[in-house]
Structures are given as structure tokens and as C-alpha cells.
Amino acid sequence: MCLFILLLVLGPRAVIVIWWFLAPLTWSVAFGGSLLLPILGFLLLPWTTLMFVLVAPGGIVGIDFLWLALALFADIASHAGGNVYRRRRA
Template sequence: MCLFVILLFFGPRAAIALWWLFEPLRWDATFSSFWLPFLGFLLAPWTTLMYVLVAPGGVTGFDWVWIGLAIVIDVASYSSGGVYGRRRQSVAS
């Protein structure tokens, strides 16, 4: 529940930082190095959060749907800014 509130108010990167501080063993069980979660923090925070949520027990079955949804959210967060900017330019012309 606390993770959900952090996501709502501060975003996925804050949730990653706080979850890593409070539950480092889960992150160590999920990732074998520092670099993959660091890159996930920078480039794909929703996917990183979802992977940490489902991966320690093994990613099987319906878990792939959740990871896929997180990938879609990450891609949408990068692509939506360009659409909004183009729409504003065309209205101003």
C-alpha cells in the first residue's frame, strides 16, 4: 500500500529508490549486478518496478503480461510528449 502511495505522489523513480532502501535483499535476489537496475531506473522505471515485483519467484505465465504492460507504459511516457508538442504547434499555426 505504501509503495502505491509513493507511486501516485512522486512517480516510479522515487518508488524505486525507496523500495531499494527498505528492501535491498529483494533487489539483490532479482538482479546480480548494480548496472541493470541503474539503467532501468534511468530508462525504464515502470518496467524495473514490475520486474522486481514479479521476478524473485520466477517470471512465468501471467507475469509476462504485467511486464509487457509496464513496457507499454514506459514507451508511452517517452512518446506522448512529442505528440502533445506537435499538437500545440499545429493549433498555434
């Protein structure tokens, strides 16, 4: 519940940093001990990274693919929305 409130207030990247410090074992299990994928996820796909950490430790099956697809859509929409806003300002 606290992570959800942080997500609403600070955004996905802040939640990634805080959650990484609070539960490093969860991140290690989700990404197999690699640091490259979480860092790339932090920079490029923060919503997808958060959702992957939520669903990956139990194995990705069934409805988990839908959650990951929705998170990926949110990331793509946020990138596309920024480009539209930049074009309007120019």
C-alpha cells in the same frame, strides 16, 4: 500498500529509490547482484523495472509476462507522450 501510494504521489523513480533503500535484498535477488541493470532501468524504463522487481523473485512464469509487457507499454507510452507534447509546444 505504502509503495502504491508513493507511486501515485511521486512517480516510479521515487518509488525505485525508496524501495531500493528499504529492501536492498529484494533488488539483489531480482537483478542477481548487478547494479548496472537497475540503474539503466531507473533512467530508461522505470515502470518495467518496478514490475520486474515485483515478479522476478518468484520466477517469471505465466501471467508475469503480461504484467511486464504492460509495464513496458507504460514506459513506451510515457516516452512517446513526451515527444508529442514537445512537438505541440514548438
